[in-house]
Amino acid sequence: MARHNGGVSAAANPTPAAELDPTLAALLKRDADGLVAAVIQDDDNGAVLMLGWMDDQALARTLTTGRVTFWSRSRQEYWRKGDTSGHVQYVRSVALDCDGDALLVRVEQVGAACHTGDRTCFDARPLSAVQGSAPASDEPDGPAA
Secondary structure, eight states: OOOOOOOOOTTTOOSOOOOOOHHHHHHOOOOTTSOEEEEEEETTTOOEEEEEEEOHHHHHHHHHHSBOEEEETTTTEEEETTTTTSOOEEEEEEEEOTTSSEEEEEEEEOSOSSTTSOSSTTSSOOOOOOOOOOOSSSSOSSSOO
16 A cells, blocks of 8 residues: 655645544555545535545544545645635535445535636536436335445
């Protein structure tokens, strides 16, 4: 597993290091780089705003500061959403999915969530897809996934 040293400047790393609870850390299923996907959702209206990546340190900072912190895969440093743009994400709740490989972070979003200036990172590139529909009966179609 890759390890992030967190060796970034104080300007890029305004939040002090925090320790992730070992019980929570044991539940996480990280990718080869030690990261877990974090789906960011607007707490007010349920819109999915963006997807970011967190290692243990970013998650610990998110859980203990009330602000969302990510690990930047491109810049190889921590970044707290809104520190340069002013488009802050205030944590409302954090949940771990049933497999332990994804987080759902519900936030109060101030301004745009996307670095392009769009409200969400999914506004600019909708894809054409066939729409399915549920069967007419009240019974689910097949076994639960």
